[in-house]
Amino acid sequence: MKDHETLGERLAEQGISRRAFLKFCTALASLMALPPERAAAMANALARSQRPSVIWLSFQECTGCTESLTRSYTPTLESLIFDMISLDYHHTLQAASGFAAEKSREDAMKNFYGKYLLVVDGSIPINGGGVYSTIAGRTNLDLLQETAKGAAAIIAVGTCSSFGGIPNARPNPTGAVAVSDIVRDKPIVNISGCPPIPAVITGVLAHYLTFGTLPDLDDLNRPRSYYGTTIHDRCYRRPFYDQGKFAKTFDDEGARNGWCLFELGCKGPTTHNACATTKWNGGTSFPIESGHGCLGCSEPHFWDAGGFYTPLSAPVVNIEAATLGAAIAGAGVAVAMSSLDRNKIRRAQQAHEKLTVKEL
Ligand code: SF4
Numbered sequence: 001m002k003d004h005e006t007l008g009e010r011l012a013e014q015g016i017s018r019r020a021f022l023k024f025c026t027a028l029a030s031l032m033a034l035p036p037e038r039a040a041a042m043a044n045a046l047a048r049s050q051r052p053s054v055i056w057l058s059f060q061e062c063t064g065c066t067e068s069l070t071r072s073y074t075p076t077l078e079s080l081i082f083d084m085i086s087l088d089y090h091h092t093l094q095a096a097s098g099f100a101a102e103k104s105r106e107d108a109m110k111n112f113y114g115k116y117l118l119v120v121d122g123s124i125p126i127n128g129g130g131v132y133s134t135i136a137g138r139t140n141l142d143l144l145q146e147t148a149k150g151a152a153a154i155i156a157v158g159t160c161s162s163f164g165g166i167p168n169a170r171p172n173p174t175g176a177v178a179v180s181d182i183v184r185d186k187p188i189v190n191i192s193g194c195p196p197i198p199a200v201i202t203g204v205l206a207h208y209l210t211f212g213t214l215p216d217l218d219d220l221n222r223p224r225s226y227y228g229t230t231i232h233d234r235c236y237r238r239p240f241y242d243q244g245k246f247a248k249t250f251d252d253e254g255a256r257n258g259w260c261l262f263e264l265g266c267k268g269p270t271t272h273n274a275c276a277t278t279k280w281n282g283g284t285s286f287p288i289e290s291g292h293g294c295l296g297c298s299e300p301h302f303w304d305a306g307g308f309y310t311p312l313s314a315p316v317v318n319i320e321a322a323t324l325g326a327a328i329a330g331a332g333v334a335v336a337m338s339s340l341d342r343n344k345i346r347r348a349q350q351a352h353e354k355l356t357v358k359e360l
């Protein structure tokens with residue numbers, strides 16, 4: 001296999017038909033919340049694109065983010081690795097070890113300086129000079145600073161690399177911080193979640209390949225197409241919330257009837273993620289569909305905010321009704337919606353902050 005050939009050349013070698021590739025692109029367009037008619041343009045752009053070199057660094061983490069990626073279904077992990085990108089370094093998935101593994105990273109950095117994508121999962125411990133987590137005798141801090149220098153962009157995968165996550169929970173003995181606390185001069189996209197949704201990881205990579213840019217991001221650097229709405233905005237139990245029908249325990253009649261889990265501590269109203277639409281395990285289900293409230297895993301302060309079974313105290317605004325009101329108002333709709341979006345994100349952050357103070 002030739003290194004960094006175009007995706008079109010790679011597919012032609014494998015005898016993959018244009019029809020099959022278009023089907024693949026239609027699925028990707030839907031993942032990226034693009035209209036289906038963009039699929040053909042996307043197929044052309046992807047076919048011409050050169051597979052970018054990707055260096056994946058895993059720091060202070062549980063390997064859940066990589067586990068999540070291996071559950072990706074569109075595209076499959078094999079096609080992601082061998083067709084769309086050139087995964088030149090990944091601790092967990094690479095065959096090489098020891099000096100050979102480190103040489104792969106150094107070669108990719110040298111050969112694709114300024115062009116490679118750096119993916120990071122896990123937080124970075126900075127206490128004691130970073131000694132709490134090392135790879136090949138070097139601290140995570142050192143490796144991140146070195147590898148970030150030549151990266152075109154950084155994708156922080158998971159809540160640990162996006163916001164600090166569980167390692168950052170009090171008392172945080174290792175001084176765990178997020179990638180954005182260390183690297184300030186590179187574009188960073190946060191794909192938060194504990195773990196993140198695999199389709200979101202592949203969707204962001206596909207967007208980069210197709211358009212050569214990172215997707216539109218929210219105030220916390222998360223892709224808007226996946227994190228632009230809350231779980232609550234898209235939850236199938238929402239009609240019960242609006243009717244005031246709440247389960248009081250996990251096994252009462254309300255729970256059996258699929259009523260809203262707000263009073264059992266669901267954090268869906270303040271959590272931005274795509275679980276309610278993308279779902280998990282090939283679109284099979286998501287936590288609320290399985291009968292458990294959202295824990296707010298894709299927001300800052302996840303874990304320390306706690307209160308997993310304590311109802312949110314902050315008032316919840318009916319976003320869809322407010323949006324409809326703005327639409328009826330006619331002129332200035334775009335302005336109204338964007339400020340609504342910003343207010344919504346701010347309110348969610350404030351609710352999490354409030355909860356943190358109340359619970360600790
Ligand atoms: S509170 Fe939770 S269960 Fe209820 S509608 Fe909102 S997201 Fe769904």
Ligand code: SF4
Binds near residue numbers: 275
């Ligand atoms: S439902 Fe909530 S806690 Fe569960 S994975 Fe989605 S964002 Fe995280």
